[in-house]
Amino acid sequence: MTHEAGIRMRLAAGVAAGILCAAQARAAVITHTTSDDFSKGTLSSAVVVNLGGGAVRLMAGNDAWQLVTAPNSRDFYGVYMDPGGEGWAVGQARQDAVNSYNVIFYDRTSWSEEQTMSQGYDLYGIWMPSSIEGWVGGGYGRFVAYDRPEWLWEVEYSTHSQDQAVYGVHMLDNTQGWATGKDGELLEFDGSGWYSVESPTDKALYGIFTVSAAEAWAVGQDGAILRYDGSSWSAAQSPISETLNSVFMIDASNGRAVGALGKIIRYNGTTWEEESSPTGNNLASVWMVSPDEGWAVGDGGCILKYDGISWSQASSPTGEALKGVSCGSAERCLAVGLSGTLLRYLRDYVSSGALVSQILDGGTLPDWGALSWTASGTDASTQLKFQLSSAQSTSDPALDAYLGPDGSASSYYTTSGTAIWPGHDGNKYMRYKAVFSTADPLKTPLLESVSVTY
Numbered sequence: 001m002t003h004e005a006g007i008r009m010r011l012a013a014g015v016a017a018g019i020l021c022a023a024q025a026r027a028a029v030i031t032h033t034t035s036d037d038f039s040k041g042t043l044s045s046a047v048v049v050n051l052g053g054g055a056v057r058l059m060a061g062n063d064a065w066q067l068v069t070a071p072n073s074r075d076f077y078g079v080y081m082d083p084g085g086e087g088w089a090v091g092q093a094r095q096d097a098v099n100s101y102n103v104i105f106y107d108r109t110s111w112s113e114e115q116t117m118s119q120g121y122d123l124y125g126i127w128m129p130s131s132i133e134g135w136v137g138g139g140y141g142r143f144v145a146y147d148r149p150e151w152l153w154e155v156e157y158s159t160h161s162q163d164q165a166v167y168g169v170h171m172l173d174n175t176q177g178w179a180t181g182k183d184g185e186l187l188e189f190d191g192s193g194w195y196s197v198e199s200p201t202d203k204a205l206y207g208i209f210t211v212s213a214a215e216a217w218a219v220g221q222d223g224a225i226l227r228y229d230g231s232s233w234s235a236a237q238s239p240i241s242e243t244l245n246s247v248f249m250i251d252a253s254n255g256r257a258v259g260a261l262g263k264i265i266r267y268n269g270t271t272w273e274e275e276s277s278p279t280g281n282n283l284a285s286v287w288m289v290s291p292d293e294g295w296a297v298g299d300g301g302c303i304l305k306y307d308g309i310s311w312s313q314a315s316s317p318t319g320e321a322l323k324g325v326s327c328g329s330a331e332r333c334l335a336v337g338l339s340g341t342l343l344r345y346l347r348d349y350v351s352s353g354a355l356v357s358q359i360l361d362g363g364t365l366p367d368w369g370a371l372s373w374t375a376s377g378t379d380a381s382t383q384l385k386f387q388l389s390s391a392q393s394t395s396d397p398a399l400d401a402y403l404g405p406d407g408s409a410s411s412y413y414t415t416s417g418t419a420i421w422p423g424h425d426g427n428k429y430m431r432y433k434a435v436f437s438t439a440d441p442l443k444t445p446l447l448e449s450v451s452v453t454y
Helices: 003-016 035-039
Strands: 029-032 042-044 046-049 055-058 060-067 076-081 087-091 100-106 111-116 123-130 133-138 142-147 150-156 166-173 176-181 186-189 194-196 205-212 215-220 225-228 233-235 244-251 254-259 264-267 272-275 283-290 293-298 303-306 311-313 322-327 332-337 342-349 352-356 370-376 382-391 429-438 446-453
Touching: 029 035, 035 046, 042 046, 046 352, 055 352, 055 429, 076 332, 087 123, 087 133, 087 332, 111 150, 123 142, 123 176, 133 166, 133 176, 142 166, 176 205, 176 215, 215 244, 215 254, 254 283, 254 293, 283 332, 293 322, 293 332, 370 382, 429 446
Parallel strands: 076 123, 076 322, 123 166, 166 205, 205 244, 244 283, 283 322
Antiparallel strands: 029 446, 042 352, 046 055, 055 446, 060 342, 076 087, 087 100, 100 111, 123 133, 133 142, 142 150, 166 176, 176 186, 186 194, 205 215, 215 225, 225 233, 244 254, 254 264, 264 272, 283 293, 293 303, 303 311, 322 332, 332 342, 352 429, 370 446, 382 429
């Protein structure tokens, strides 16, 4: 029986039964959604990444940490990068007759000094609820507020002695946030000022993260972990006794904290548990871009990357101790450290790439149905489109001839759920080709799953 005759017989049988072929229920589906599925294909200027299950994106043409020229050689302790790519770093003070210079500003290209009213005090923690406002905590109980373009005033919480340094600051928005300090100090911002609240510990607290108005976490000396439940703070069970320096919560059920001797712990929504770490160096700061990507930095220029499965050492351009890391996006990050050390992370995507899948087996005389996929990161500057090939034999050259929904090599499947060109029916083997493109080096289509029914 010829291929065309076979199709006519199946159509006739369907009509005789009063069933339209387009509406027939498909007996089977082949779905690719894991890293293993995608890795069995052939990648050209595209890479497989772990996002829980797996995904494919364009390759990064530039994916590295680089040293940036600093406006001075003083120590930097804290950094914040906003989603737009601007950044601020704080640290050791340089004082003249009128102002201090303990804040520097990153304009997406280079750093410059900014004046503050904090006369001679070192600054440690910084958080910016937006690009026009923020708070910094520092030595002797000082807070500095930012109202772009100026650092306008200095606030000292007067109920404590002047040696109570403010180490960590995290703002939920411009009306609420928390700060931590020496001897278990916990300070709440209520929109008008900073107020000390009762703390369940006298251990120094170095890191703070405000999840919501009803939840916050603080970490510090000897592995101390504190949790705020909306009304009060209490001690949480810690899996380690080493000092924790920084905490970052992705959401209420997923977070990381890092500290001395390379310790990394993870919150799973119920408890904190220790994770395997590839370093024994002190880790000073952690920032999670997503549940499947994050960075931690520390002594000796140590940079660790989390890829959704495990932490590994990343290449570092410095041997100086790094004290802070912050990311405006997955493509842009900043890190700061001692002796004027400033780093930036750049990930720029190539303009185009492709994934050719492993061979799909549809069995005997398959009636191919529809091609569907899920993807993210597609907008006016990016595109993801597909073509299909099929043959009766895995050695048939037709498996390298990719066609669109009209059966031509110039057309593409651009809408998920589109019916597969009927000329593929009856061919046992099939491949899909996913074509990625972007006009913006900061963006990439992200293919998360592909399904073919038959």
